[in-house]
Amino acid sequence: MGGKGGPYRLDMGHDVTQIPDWEKEAVPEHVKKAAREVAQKAFKERLREIRMSEFDADMYEKFSSHVRKQVKSLRIILDSLQAKGKERQWLKHQATGELDDMKLIEGLTGEKNIYKRRAEQEPEPGTPQQKPKRIRVVMDVSGSMYRFNGLDNRLERTVEAACLVMESFEGYKEKFKYELWGHSGDGFDIPLVTYEKPPTNNKERLEVMKTMHAHAQFCMSGDHTLEAAEYAVKNIKEQEADEYFVVVLSDANLERYGIRPMQFAEVLTSDDEVNAFVIFIGSLGDQAERLKKQLPLGRSFVCMDTKNIPQILQQIFTSSLLK
Incomplete structure (x- = not known):
């Protein structure tokens, strides 16, 4: 997948072997620096290709067709949500x-x-919503998403989830404001879609999806899931809203980076005004299920099939009605 200290990953269908961190740390600093420069150059070139290429209808249809029914289901859920702001x-x-x-x-x-x-x-049922609900979806675009995609399609599932969110929220800009942010070894606040400029057509949505895939291939190893969740919970309240939702997507590969479930639980429950959740969209063995059992009830979900995302989001949105 690029070798020890290699600049980036290249999935050719071969077996995946994770080397221990001490071997990575043994790579000389000048080699790491050179590898990083090669990766950045390749990543920028890939972004230029994405933005300069003509719209690839077949590629977009591949992802969109897998979530078409789910988009319809989620839009019905969005239509039914009531104003919550007091x-x-x-x-x-x-x-x-x-x-x-x-x-x-x-x-x-x-x-x-x-x-x-x-x-x-509390507003009466049917009361017009005065402010938009704000939703931030924090996508896992780390190297492990690319590395283990051949094992359980976790990266494809994440890209499908992004497609589902972008298509579902189209046309609801007065009622909902959504953002997609990425997290990886490169950082915890990688902007993909912002409130001010959501994609308005298939070409723009495809660009977001291609960027996610490219980032997972060329980013540095490491994990910023915890920082991404913490930043999202704090940052989302900078603008007024009827309700706040943070949904973190992760491949559950937290133990490798020393992230304890208790730390993650504290972040998810750190602000009573923010409805924060995590969806584990990939797992090595029973990693995801074990993590779910150690997090607060109702705050975490395991999703190994994109078709289940609308039902999960429905539980997330309606959970605030029970608070």
């Missing part, structure tokens, strides 16, 4: 607060609940 309203018939002018007579007769006060109240 509004400040006058609550009447209170025992304390400001005197309600409409209750003066009752006060003279000894009635005690003659006050009113301002308080936040």
Whole structure:
């Protein structure tokens, strides 16, 4: 897949062998630097190819056709979501607060609940949504996604998930604002789709999907899943919203990088106003299932088939109604 200290990965269908970290660390610094320069050059060239090539309808159809039914299902779910943002309203018939002018007579007769006060109240069902719901999906585009794609199609599944999200949210810009960010050994905040400029056609969506695939091939080894989740939970609240959702996609390869389930659980539950979840979209053996059991109930999911993503997202969106 590129060799010890090699600049990038190249999947030719051969067996995959992971070498221990101490062997990677033994590679001289000047070799690492040279490999990094080669990788960056190849990555930039690949991005130029993506942006300069004509729209490849067959390639896009390959991914889009796999999630077409799921897009319809998810759009039905999005249509059904109600406004959640609390509004400040006058609550009447209170025992304390400001005197309600409409209750003066009752006060003279000894009635005690003659006050009113301002308080936040849940909106009535069907109330128009005043602010958009903001959703950040944090995609795993690390080297292990490419390395083990031949084992369980995890990278293809992630790219399909991106296609599903981009197609499903099209036309809902007033009700939903979504972003796709990547995380890999290169960093925790790799922008793929931003609130301000979501893709509007198949060519633009295909460019995002190709970029994800290329990044996984050419990025450095390493893991920033924890930092990506922490940054997303904190950063998403910079703009006002009806609700906040963070969905982290990961291949569950956390133990290799010393990330403990307790650390991840603390990040997912660090802000009561942010509904944060993780979907394990790849796994070596029972890695994902073991992690799921160690995380807070209802905060993690294992998805080895893209067709299950709409049902998972439905659980994620409706979970906030039970809070």
